[in-house]
Amino acid sequence: MAKKFLxxxxxxxxxxxxxxxxxxxxxxxxxxxxxxxREFYQSPWAxxxxxxxxxxxxxxxxxxxxxxxxxxxxxxxLGLVLVTILAIMTSYVLARFQFIFxxxxxxxxxxxxxxxxxFGIVPLFQLMKKLGIYDTLSGLSLVDTMxxxxxxxxxxxxxxxxxxxxxxxxxxxDGCSYFGTLGKVMxxxxxxxxxxxxxxxxxxxxxxxxxxxVMIKTDAKKTITVGLVNIMEVQKYATDWGALFAGLxxxxxxxxxxxxxxxxxxxxxxxxxxIKG
Amino acid sequence: xxxxxxxxxxxxxxxxxxxxxxxxxxxxxxxNFFIFVCIVPTFVLFSVxxxxxxxxxxxxxxxxxxxxxxxxKFIGLQNYEKLFRDRIVKQAxxxxxxxxxxxxxxxxxxxxxxxxxxxxxKLREKKVYRVLFFFPNVIxxxxxxxxxxxxxxxxxxxxxxxxxxxxxxxxxxxWLGESATVVFSIGITMIWQAVGYYMILFIAAMEGIPNxxxxxxxxxxxxxxxxxxxxxMPLIRNVLDxxxxxxxxxxxxxxxxxxxxMTGGGPDNKSNVxxxxxxxxxxxxxxxxxxxxxxxxxxxxxxxxxGINNRLSAKDDITY
Numbered sequence: 057m058a059k060k061f062l063x064x065x066x067x068x069x070x071x072x073x074x075x076x077x078x079x080x081x082x083x084x085x086x087x088x089x090x091x092x093x094r095e096f097y098q099s100p101w102a103x104x105x106x107x108x109x110x111x112x113x114x115x116x117x118x119x120x121x122x123x124x125x126x127x128x129x130x131x132x133x134l135g136l137v138l139v140t141i142l143a144i145m146t147s148y149v150l151a152r153f154q155f156i157f158x159x160x161x162x163x164x165x166x167x168x169x170x171x172x173x174x175f176g177i178v179p180l181f182q183l184m185k186k187l188g189i190y191d192t193l194s195g196l197s198l199v200d201t202m203x204x205x206x207x208x209x210x211x212x213x214x215x216x217x218x219x220x221x222x223x224x225x226x227x228x229x230d231g232c233s234y235f236g237t238l239g240k241v242m243x244x245x246x247x248x249x250x251x252x253x254x255x256x257x258x259x260x261x262x263x264x265x266x267x268x269x270v271m272i273k274t275d276a277k278k279t280i281t282v283g284l285v286n287i288m289e290v291q292k293y294a295t296d297w298g299a300l301f302a303g304l305x306x307x308x309x310x311x312x313x314x315x316x317x318x319x320x321x322x323x324x325x326x327x328x329x330x331i332k333g
Numbered sequence: 334x335x336x337x338x339x340x341x342x343x344x345x346x347x348x349x350x351x352x353x354x355x356x357x358x359x360x361x362x363x364x365n366f367f368i369f370v371c372i373v374p375t376f377v378l379f380s381v382x383x384x385x386x387x388x389x390x391x392x393x394x395x396x397x398x399x400x401x402x403x404x405x406k407f408i409g410l411q412n413y414e415k416l417f418r419d420r421i422v423k424q425a426x427x428x429x430x431x432x433x434x435x436x437x438x439x440x441x442x443x444x445x446x447x448x449x450x451x452x453x454x455k456l457r458e459k460k461v462y463r464v465l466f467f468f469p470n471v472i473x474x475x476x477x478x479x480x481x482x483x484x485x486x487x488x489x490x491x492x493x494x495x496x497x498x499x500x501x502x503x504x505x506x507x508w509l510g511e512s513a514t515v516v517f518s519i520g521i522t523m524i525w526q527a528v529g530y531y532m533i534l535f536i537a538a539m540e541g542i543p544n545x546x547x548x549x550x551x552x553x554x555x556x557x558x559x560x561x562x563x564x565x566m567p568l569i570r571n572v573l574d575x576x577x578x579x580x581x582x583x584x585x586x587x588x589x590x591x592x593x594x595m596t597g598g599g600p601d602n603k604s605n606v607x608x609x610x611x612x613x614x615x616x617x618x619x620x621x622x623x624x625x626x627x628x629x630x631x632x633x634x635x636x637x638x639x640g641i642n643n644r645l646s647a648k649d650d651i652t653y
Binding site for chain 1: 363364365367368370371372374375376378379381382383384385386387389390393400443446447450451456458462463464465466467468469471472473474475476478479480481482483484488489490491494525529530533534537582585586589590594608611612615616621624625628629631632635636638639642
């Protein structure tokens with residue numbers, strides 16, 4: 057037993073050191089969010105002398121974190137509904153039906169997996185203005201949806217292709233329409249894959265930065281990632297970091313909760329061939 | 334067959350055939366209607382919001398468009414000629430290349446090491462480390478960038494604080510403000526973010542290797558290193574190839590967010606990258622046409638990398 061422990065000791069040490077490298081920034085952020093700016097400058101490492109929630113209050117009252125947070129929730133929920141419904145319909149048809157252009161459409165979505173969203177951003181920005189959906193959260197959500205679509209279609213199409221055809225044949229014989237078959241039979245069967253895409257897309261919408269930066273101008277409509285970067289840029293000159301650290305904690309908490317609840321599914325989904333940068 | 338059907342005189346049978354044809358027509362119509370509803374609206378939206386802007390960007394790269402109004406003229410390859418004379422483009426491309434080499438090499442080596450240590454039955458606490466190491470990957474890149482801006486902060490940052498604490502004050506730097514350290518500092522942040530992701534991929538691949546192979550190696554008295562280099566590595570080779578190219582693509586696509594938030598490309602463009610430079614030219618300097626020419630370089634690099642990726646992914650999986 058002791059021998060086994062010693063043999064694994066170098067491995068344990070390496071893991072422990074890297075574990076500290078991963079965890080330290082989060083712990084530092086967390087306890088710094090309870091410190092006053094003066095305490096922070098005096099000794100950035102020290103624990104707060106007493107727990108105050110002033111930074112959190114400032115983050116909500118002065119820095120509008122609550123508003124940013126709400127905007128991100130709206131963007132994420134709307135986007136998830138859109139991308140999931142559109143991708144289920146497209147994926148099922150691509151997996152099961154042959155029709156004119158079906159191969160072409162499959163190829164386009166496959167290429168779409170790799171197109172860098174930033175390349176089209178300038179004409180997209182102009183287009184949004186023309187359509188009157190520039191500087192709207194719904195417009196941003198729609199655009200994000202389009203960029204996350206290829207990934208979602210990729211995962212769902214491969215899953216639909218693995219479901220035995222007997223299920224649909226039975227449904228059709230029972231007099232179920234195509235839409236009924238998709239909604240009542242195939243979608244429930246594809247639940248595991250849909251869950252995987254839901255988890256990854258939640259993180260994608262919640263964490264998206266580039267599109268939110270370019271497509272939203274009004275401060276009150278900004279999402280939390282862009283909002284926090286703004287706070288950082290403002291605080292840089294005000295040298296009051298408290299609200300920023302509180303903001304970082306506020307934005308990380310939902311991610312942390314999703315992760316703790318779903319981490320098995322996240323890592324399994326990834327290992328099963330999820331590809332998401 | 335057709336002649337046979339036409340020769341049927343019996344009225345009832347003819348009526349039956351007519352109904353059958355109607356039914357098939359109706360079913361075909363229903364089927365086509367279903368396909369149409371499922372495919373077309375989505376594809377139209379995708380074309381409008383993803384494909385059209387990409388083609389438009391490409392077309393605009395041959396113009397002198399300023400981004401405001403409709404006044405622009407076709408100037409052929411002038412933007413592309415300008416690219417070759419632009420000192421900042423060279424700097425940005427160089428930084429992209431440094432990141433594309435440095436980050437994947439370190440990321441893949443670290444994630445391979447951790448995957449090897451955390452796969453199989455070697456350690457009881459492996460679950461904790463897996464969950465922990467993957468966590469940075471679910472945090473937004475923009476948040477990670479803010480976080481690391483503080484870690485590197487010259488006066489209040491953890492790194493300089495740590496160096497002071499251990500008495501290595503000669504190693505203290507303004508990490509994001511010095512041209513010698515800035516690109517590598519950003520690179521380290523990218524590595525910290527990505528290691529867990531590739532570790533999970535490698536663990537999955539390693540745990541797919543039958544245990545008997547290792548048992549035989551144990552009987553033969555192989556060392557850990559021998560087992561790793563002679564059994565593990567060759568058997569996860571496909572996953573490894575895909576992971577490397579995947580990481581390269583992720584580094585390339587992610588470089589915008591990191592550089593914009595951590596340094597804005599500074600000091601003196603020493604940490605600028607192509608995507609950030611494109612953004613600056615388009616939205617800060619109003620040189621849309623020129624920005625799109627920079628964008629075309631970005632697109633070409635991404636498509637080449639994706640092409641390599643598809644070729645590697647298409648390779649047959651190893652069967653045991």
